[in-house]
Amino acid sequence: MESPELQLAYALDTFYFLISGALVMWMAAGFSMLEAGLVRAKNTAEILTKNVALFAIASIMYMLIGYGIMYPAGGNGIIPEISWSFMFLDAANDHSVEAVLGSDGDTYYSGLSDFFFQVVFVATAMSIVSGAVAERMKLWAFLLFAVVMTGFIYPVQGYWKWGGGWLDGIGFNDFAGSGLVHLCGASAALAGVILLGARKGKYGKDGSINAIPGANLPLATLGTFILWLGWFGFNGGSQLVVSSIENANAVAGVFVNTNMAASGGLVFGLITARLLFGKADLTMALNGALAGLVAITAEPLTPTPLAATLIGGVGGVIVVFAIVTLDKLRIDDPVGAISVHGVVGMWGLMAVPITNTDASFAAQAIGLGSILAWVFITSFIVWLLIKLIMGIRVSEEEEYEGVDVGECGLEAYPEFVGTRGAS
Template sequence: MTIESIAYALDTFYLLISAALVMWMAAGFSMLEAGLVRSKNTTEILVKNILLYALACVCYLLVGYEWMYGPVTTESYAPAANFFFQVVFVATAMSIVSGAVAERMKLTSFLLFTVVMTAVIYPIEGSWTWGGGFLSQAGFIDFAGSGIVHMAGAAAALAGVLLLGPRRGKYGHSGRIYAIPGANMPLAALGTLILWLGWFGFNGGSQLALSSIDNANAVATIFVNTNMAAAAGAIAAYVLTFLIWRKADLTMILNGALAGLVAITAEPAAPTHLVATLIGVGAGLLVVVSIIAVDRIRIDDPVGAISVHGVCGIYGLLLVTFTHPEATLTAQLYGIGVIFGWVFASSLVVWWVLRMTIGIRVSAEAEYDGADISECGVEAYPEFVSAKSR
């Protein structure tokens, strides 16, 4: 066996394991969202996350992959490993949308949008950078997807939320905001930890190779930087929420960790460990402020996805100009504007067509009863259901 064949096998195996870690993030999103919604919508959240992953795989295989990359040839690892690694990123982008529109969107409309997002909208914008398109040629840098995956998912979510409207009872008169607590904080915490673990595949796998000394050192740096940004984000969010409310708000702490992960994803290989930690601190502070601000302008995002993946994705992309020697502010702003503009506008059109045809929002009665009953017919916690619901 030659050194080249060993390197080929090792890099293929590394890419497959990284992809499997990213696929496991689907479980993280499922648990996080299920924990942050009310119990009457739990089954529907799980159905959405499983089906969006399945649809993303099929749609990307049939249409999206070739649209994004064209004919693909790889020399250092198996071509099928490359497809597997790319397809799990598509599902991640769509998972972001799921949480933001939770508790009031029709399941059928969500699944139809999933088909368009994963087959058309995401592959087109992805081709502009990772496919060697005009954004890449303009110098836009997004190592593992702070913009291409996370900001894009948030842009699609924002378009849907604006047309969908808030959950009933979320906002009152005179600017009053009513908290709608999630049903299961253990699930939310478990989901965040699963995502934290999966992110090592998300960022580390994006190096695409492990078999050389330089690649091995880069992967190790990416792992440490990814971990430090998440840890710092959680701590920063805790400190800020304690200063504001004198309480340790678990949901903000969880989102702080995720915000750090999203921010470092734009360029996890270049910063020092200390700089990565500082990036996480900024993301943890920013996400708390953003979630509060988004709520005050009456945009109802049950899980904070728009702030975590959108605002902190932009933040991470901008910080690349301080950590990557070839990055420029002009190129980063250009990439942010083009990706956000395309995904938001195209998603808005798709959501609008769905609203005008089959509708995107469940009825008031269905929302009151919960999506588990109206959309799935299977209750996640039947022992807690009222006699009327039975």
């Protein structure tokens, strides 16, 4: 490859990587709007604070230690061999012109573009936790957990596959993170929810389940569309390069399959809700679309568009039953995050061999189990330590009045609740 051609390919792939990362970063806005729409008005400002703060914490922690753990100098496959030269982005200094040209095309994109693309995935995993523990968790307990999650828990299991660790060695497949991102976030959320307990009034002593409607379904719908858009960067960017005919075709296929899976998830989820509840439940439709997206994320390249639609559709059916089942188990998840990202993330991992003949169900099951076990156990320990040190749940009075006032000292919709102190 001539040097001008090589330089153009390097620039194009770097630019594509950065734009894909920016799309994934925009998913933070999607999670914020979705969660703000599905919680009660009195808890809106606090959940927005969590979402914007966790993104900043994820960026800092992944820069300091997370990236070096996930992409180390070496390791034994399970434990990464940490090199301090890989911390603080020292190993991600951009390649010189001479280094790129001397690599004969093996250096595809800027090192810092790789960091940027990876860090927004970390924030996505942590965003999943936010919605599941909404309306009753202490803000600073959540942010403290975010430090450990994004700096250590997520990077270790990320290393097992994407950093060349033992899961990669056994042939485990997870193209863009049905397991490494979505199941990871849901497992951490489940551990937190178990220790945290349900919201007051959610479950009656007689076994009844009381619906607690969200405050702003238009906002939740907007959040879903933002996530749907961002997912094109999430899955499409995971092809990593776009500067050849083969890779450009692959990216186009990933985009189409991502969209079809979301569509299948929404339609199948909506139909399932109609059959179960007798109504077209908007929240189930929204979660169905997200479930379809999660389901296809493990392998968006090999399915045909029809197969992608069906894989997403199965995810849409699964998520409705998962939400109902978790409620019966008295596991209170205000936004359905554990069902969407955890239960359907499992389906996405196990669906890979259906269309990818290089994958095996055994390797997928091992990867699923190891991610679930590692993240749940370590998260449970961290949540428990935080609970013992500072507590993780707000007081009953704060929960009744809303965590906006207790934790943030302001209200997202002050005109709806009157003016405090007015005569």
